[in-house]
Amino acid sequence: MGYGNVSERLRQPPQVGVSVVILALDPDSEHGRLWLPLVRRVRQPFLGCWALPGGDIRGDRTLAQSAYEALESTTDLHPSYLEQLHAFGGPDRSRGGLPMVSIVYWALVGEAEAGDFAERDNVRWFPESDLPSLDIAFDHREIIAYALARLRTRIEYPDIAARLVGPTFTLRQLHGVYEAVTGTVLDLPNFRRKMLASGEIEETGETLREGRHRPAAVYRYVPRRDAGERPYAYALTGDRLAELDARARSAAAAMSPGPGASSGDDALSALTTV
C-alpha cells in the first residue's frame, strides 16, 4: 500500500478500531478501589507503552461484538456490562502514522472474576489512582479518565454497582462499592432502604457470616422488566452479553486446532490499536 508523505497521509480518511476500558474492583484492596487492565504494545508507535485493549472492527460484526472480542481475547474476562463510551479521533492522535479513529467501549467485570485472573507479561492491572506515570500510549489516559467520570455519574442505579461487585452481595458490600466509586460517604441505613425500594434487588435467602456479629442477608440483582429504565440505552447486559460470549467462543473454536485449547498466547499477543 503506497501512501505519500506525512501531510498527504493526514488527509486520508482514517482507519477505525475499537478499544475497551475494563473496570473492576481490586480484590486485594480492602477499601474497594477500582483498577483496570492495560496491554503492553509490541509495535510502533508507542512500542512498550501501556494501552487499552483493542482490536479491529470487522464489517461482519456489530461494534459491540468487535469490542467484546477485543476484550475477551486479550484478557479472558467476561464482562457483566458493555456500553459504548465515545468515538475519539482527530489530528492529535495519529503520531505520524495513518489517522486513526477509535470507538471506545467501557466494560464492567465482577470482583470475583477479576481476582481469579492470572497476570501475564503483556497484560497488567493498574489501580485507577496509580496508572503508569509516563508510558501510556496515545490519548488513552484521557479516555480512561472519561470512562471513570461516566462510571461515577451512571452509578445512581443499583445496576452498575451490582455488576461490579458480582452476582451476589450483602447490602454493606454494595454500599462499599458506592462509596469507593463516588468517593463520598453515604448513610448506610438510608442506602439500604433506597436499594430495597428500587425493586431491583432481591434476597437470595442465604446469609453471610463475616465476624463475631450478626450475619448479613445476601441479595442478588434483578433487572426490572419495567422496560424504560433509561430511555435509550445501548448498554449490553445479561442475555445480550451471553450472546456475544457464545459468538466469541465459537469463533475461537473455529480458529484453534483442538477443542478447549482456544486461549493460547497467540490470541493474547497484544491486540492494541490507537
Added chain:
Amino acid sequence: MGYGNVSERLRQPPQVGVSVVILALDPDSEHGRLWLPLVRRVRQPFLGCWALPGGDIRGDRTLAQSAYEALESTTDLHPSYLEQLHAFGGPDRSRGGLPMVSIVYWALVGEAEAGDFAERDNVRWFPESDLPSLDIAFDHREIIAYALARLRTRIEYPDIAARLVGPTFTLRQLHGVYEAVTGTVLDLPNFRRKMLASGEIEETGETLREGRHRPAAVYRYVPRRDAGERPYAYALTGDRLAELDARARSAAAAMSPGPGASSGDDALSALTTV
C-alpha cells in the same frame, strides 16, 4: 480499487463517516413542533432516498470539525449546540457495499435561523412526527429516533431549550419549548421559578408586547461558569462553536474563486454517506 466478492468485502475493515441530526423548532407551527433537514441521495445505494446530512472524516480534522463542516456545507446553518451522539456500525448497514461506520452528531439550531433558511431541491425539512414513510436511507430513521430520545432526556437544563429557541426569549416561549419537546404539560408559574432559580437565565431589560395584555420580560441564556455543569460533556457550545465556524469559513473561502461566493450549489451537492 479491487475488492473481492460480497462476503470478502464484508470482512474488510469498514469506512468511516460522520452524519448529523440537526434539530430545530418549526417556526410555522404554532405549537412548537420539532423538525429536521434531510438530504436527498444522488448515489446508490438508496439513490433518491432521504438521508441525514453527512460527509467524510479527514485525518487532519477533529471529529466535531468534520461534523460541523458536513452540517454547514449542506444546510448553511450554524448550530448553537453540537455533541456526539453515538457511533453506528455493524453488518446490517452495508447493503452490499463496503461496510460503513457512521459517527453521528446531533445539533441544535435556533428557531430564527431555521426559519430564514431557503429550501432547495435536495434538502428538505421534515417535521419529527411526519418523516417520509418509506424512503429513508440506511438506518437513519432509528438514528433520528435515538437523537430525539437524547434530546428529551437532556432538556432538564435551561441550556438545551434556550439553544433551540434562539438568543433571547420570554419565559413563556421557553416554557413552550419544554412542553413541545417533552410532550408533557408543565405548570407555568413553577417553571418560571425553576428557570430563574437555575441562575442560568438573565433579564435583558427588554420586554416583548404580543397582544392586548402586559408585555413579557425578555431573557437570555447565560451559561454558569460553575464549571461542573455536567461532569464530562463533549458538547460544543459558544466559543468552541465559533471556532469551528471560523475554520469552516476559511476552508470555504480557500476553495471558492471569489470572496463571498462560497455557498454555491456545488458545495450543497448531496453530501451524504451511510
Added chain:
DNA sequence: GCAAAAGTGTTTCCATTACACCCATGA
C-alpha cells in the same frame, strides 16, 4: 454480657406540585 454489625423508626428538611391570587397592559 459485650462488642460489632444488621437492620428499623422517626424527625427534619427541602424541592416539587397544585392552585389561588394579584398585577400590568391594550382595547
Added chain:
DNA sequence: TCATGGGTGTAATGGAAACACTTTTGC
C-alpha cells in the same frame, strides 16, 4: 372596565438526609 396573559404567594406532598434506636450474632 374587562379580558388576557404576566407574575407572585402559599399550603400540601413526598422523598432524601440525619441520626437515635433495637436486634442478632460470636465470643
